[in-house]
Amino acid sequence: MHTDEPYLMPSYVKLLVADAERSASFYGLLGFTRVHQDPVFVHLRWARYADLFLVATPPGVALAGQRGVGVIVCFSATGDLAIETIAARATAAGAAxxxxxxxxxxxxxxxxxxxxxxRLCFVEPSTAVVV
Known part of the structure; x- marks a missing residue:
């Protein structure tokens, strides 16, 4: 669990997931920390004010179609983990x-x-000149 003291979140994202524990473990591989967990949701934190909630799909409810179509949730990759490390961990876990x-x-x-x-986008400032 994360030890940061609680704060009012100016913004956060909730994702409805099929298996909250499976998803939380995947996000943990990417570098997220668990702040709180109960049977319905898992509160994850990438960095201060970059919180994410994984909410378990209620029993008997099936969502039609692909999740998150047209939405990409972005996180700054300027912290302790290099963007290559994050990508390598996701690849090793079988993610696209x-x-x-x-x-x-x-x-x-x-x-x-x-x-x-x-879809999650991890972003860092570029040092290359793109033409």
């Missing part, structure tokens, strides 16, 4: 990974698809 690649808006990004199909 695009990147890291240089973007024309002066960032390097790796897009990772989680076990439920949500």
């Amino acid at each position: 990974v695009d990147g890291p690649r240089e973007q024309p808006w002066h960032t390097r990004e790796a897009v990772i698809t989680d076990p439920d199909g949500y």
